[in-house]
Amino acid sequence: MLQDETEQGKVYFPGNLVPYLDHPLVRDLAPRTLEELRVRHLYQFLLATTHLETRVVNRGAERIANNRIGIDVSPATRLDAFKVYCDEGYHSLYSLDLVRQVEAATAIAAPDWDFGGFADRLDATAGRLLPGEPVLAQLLQVVVFETLITGVLNELPNDTTVVTTVRDIARDHARDEGRHHRFFSRFFHDLWSALDSGLRDRAAPVLPALIEDCLLWDVHPVRRSLSLAGLTPADVETVIADAYGGARDIRQSASATVRMCRSAGVLDVPGARESFADKGLISDD
Template sequence: MCGTAGMFVGCAALTQCPKQLLLHRVAAADAPEPPSPPGDYRSPFRNWHERAAVRQSPRRTLREDESGRHYFPPDLVPITQHPLVKELPAAVHEELLVQHLYRYLDFTARLESLVVNRTVLSIAQGSVGVQLPDEMRFDAYKIYCDEAYHTLFSIDLARQVEQRTRIAPRLPRQPFFLDRLHRLLDELPPADGALAEILFVVVSETLISASLAEIPDSSEVVAAVSGTVRDHAGDEGRHHAYFAMFLRQMWGQLSPAERRAAARLVPRLITTFLHPDLPAIREELIRYGLGEDDAHRVVAETYTPEILSQHLAAMSRQTVRYFESLGAFDDARALEELHVHGIRK
């Protein structure tokens, strides 16, 4: 296993890459369904040169005339609504929102550069283990450019915010989702790990457009933040459409056993992406002056099992539908995994 997400592609060891091995396993599978013919692919990137953020959006910079605006929408940071947190000084509230922005930008940069683009590059180079129309492989290079730009503008904005606010980012060694993804991949045999990583990219790219839609283009938020999110969301809408089609192509090339394994992994991959890092939230609250018991209370009362389940269900609804349309949850164990992870169809 190499690379942050477990599979580095484009290296001298390509012939040993689990993704390449997956291709041979698929070819040897018992009568897998053939991939959709090239004519079935309708590219979501027909106007990419005119519409992609990297091609037409300006650099988003902080303005001087935005006093009173937040660096992140308070409504999207649920702990800010708890009575114990509301009692904290106003300066703490603003720092809490700034730190949330840093985490959001760091999450974006790490996801795009360390996970998504590794798989996207292997799609473009034909080493992902899925046979695709040539135009679909070419479009993967456009996604690669998009994701690299999303990484750049996330880091750029974080640097601007730190310079303006003088609030240093307090970030984990790596985002919570990466820790969980690594643990999951470590538990799986290499070939299943390859499939899991590809599935994680499909899941994240079809989930992320829903999460971006939550962040409003509001006069209460500094314009550079809302503009950056708007740029990101425009690109991710195209990525969402692409990976929904990629999933169909891949599914038709998996053996029945691989489909069952994939279906049972999907609920865990969804929670890997969406579940909040509750221990980190508690630690942050303690740093802001809450006692340990109060910090536990805020987290327990803000992120109840019911609220977490509702959030997972709402955010993952379309992704679950894609897999359901392929018959993934006809498997009883896969359906049970959905329920175990609190995801309702």
């Protein structure tokens, strides 16, 4: 099926969702090289999903499901957390499965990327912002990731230039994430109300920095892919700086997360509103 659709002119990943594909140092590369960049960007999207879901989201979901978060969790919430855990495991399974299928269909190998740096950075940031509270930090990270607006999942399913299988898994993933968003929004309200005032005072002003950290680009796979395309090290760094070095519109991506924080009363904690404004998440007027 993959082979048939690519012969009909469909692509594995839309160029408008690859930030660097139209860069002057990239756009005039040979057609086969551009195709390889698209395919590797799909691999990056899929493999990053497998790592994020299993190493970050399911770490928190398991704690909720097994009532290991330091506050009482209702049986209904625990069951829903287990459903999230199963969903995320399945997202990881079919993401890796599709990588293998596309490799077989295209003869384009997935690089041996190491996504450990991304996970390590998240833990380091959490440890710096909430020292002594690793479980709370992990739960806040999960809530943030599961309530952010993911443009790729929203756009891929409707792009008829993309092969059907890629569109279908994006649609399936987006449907699940809608349910996860609702679950973690409810969970956050319960968690926040259960925290003592001292922890709320510590957590509220650092939540914007946690949100920002979750939205930071991981450019290691991009650097590797561009190098495989034949760009010199200097050109690779130029493309990365131009494509990923500007200010990211985190307000739009985090708009639902901020609404959740506002409704839970996070912004009412002294210093929190200023911290959200400093990160550009809300207007400071």
